[in-house]
Amino acid sequence: MKLRSIALVASLLVTGFCQAEEVLRVSAIPDESPTELQRKFSPLGKYLEAELGIKVQFVPVTDYAAVVEALAGKRIDLAWLGGFTFVQANKRGKVTPLVQREEDAHFTSKFITANSSINSLNDLRGKAFAFAFGSASSTSGHLMPRYFIESKGIDPDKDFKGLPAYSGTHDATVAWVASGKVDAGALNASVWDKLVEQKKVDPSKVRVFYTTPPFFDYNWTIRADLDASVAARLKAAFLKLDAKNPAHKEVLDLQRASRFIPTSAENYKAIEASAKKVDLIK
Incomplete structure (x- = not known):
């Protein structure tokens, strides 16, 4: 009986492990429109499925905070x-x-405007x-622009007309500036370049008037208790992506990446310090 019980427990543990890892749940901060996020993720999801041998599911969220909560609550991997x-x-x-x-x-x-006096x-x-x-939780759409503005002695909460507005996404910030809803705005340099390339913004009408100094930004993050073998294969899959490989090029182009490289928490210490400096975290 003991041997049968041990075998049953072992079987249940293996079954539970397989069920837990048969779907890799992936999400992203909604820094662009939902349709654009899905378009960017689709080829990457298929690539990861092939490399990992498990189903990859994209889990959309409504705002930046929801991604943080989903990771903390183990609802995404x-x-x-x-x-x-x-x-x-x-x-x-x-x-x-x-x-x-x-x-x-x-x-x-990038700081942009359509106002000739700026x-x-x-x-x-x-x-x-x-x-x-952009979003209040955005690194390149809020935190770092605010940090660099304040380093020039400008108080966004006092020097602008009313309080600064928050568009929610980088592409929305461009639309607000282009329409005259606001006089100026700040956004992710990569999204700005993409919108210009796609001719979704006319740089002769909406122009860049300031570019910040460089900083570390985006990364792919896993929950720390994700199965170690899955995490290792996942990292290897990203590092394997090669722009010279036609099958990989679409994935990298949509991610606006030349390649992926390893990263660490240490790279984001300056971001944390900047957030403390402008009172966005304690």
């Missing part, structure tokens, strides 16, 4: 996070940054211009 969202997730529970795009080691934000950050001081950030 892997998430595309900004630097600030990673810092927030790391404070909520054990997470491990897995890989980043090579470009994320020297990321920047040509520098100094032009924003005390002129009562309406200004838009």
Whole structure:
């Protein structure tokens, strides 16, 4: 009887493990429109399924905080996070940054305007211009733009017309500036470049008037208790992506990555310090 009981327990444990790992649940901060996020993820999801041999499911969320909560609550296994969202997730529970795009080691934000009287950050001081950030939890759409504005002695909560607005996404910030809803805004440099390439914004009408110094930004993060073998295969799959391989090129192009490289929590210490400096975290 004891042998049968041991065998039954072992069988249940194996079954439970297989069920737990038969679907890799993936999400991303909603820094762009839902349709764009799904378009970007689809080829990557298929690639990861083939490499890992398990189903990969994209789990959309409504806002940045929802991704942090989903990781903390173990409702997702892997998430595309900004630097600030990673810092927030790391404070909520054990997470491990897995890989980043090579470009994320020297990321920047763009300040844009369609107003001819705005040509520098100094032009924003005390002129009562309406200004838009992206999401309040965005690294490149809020935290770092706010940090660099304040380092110039400009207080976004006093020097702009009313309080700064929050568009929610980078592409929405561009739309707000282009329509005249706000006089200026800040967004992710990669999204700006993409919108220009796709001719979704006219740079002769909406122009960049300031680019921030570089900082670390996005990464793919896993919950720290994800099965070690799955985590290792997942990391290897990202590092294997090669732009010279036609089958990989679409994945990398949609991720706006030349390649993926390993990353660590240490890379985001400066982001955490910046967030503390501007009172976004304690």
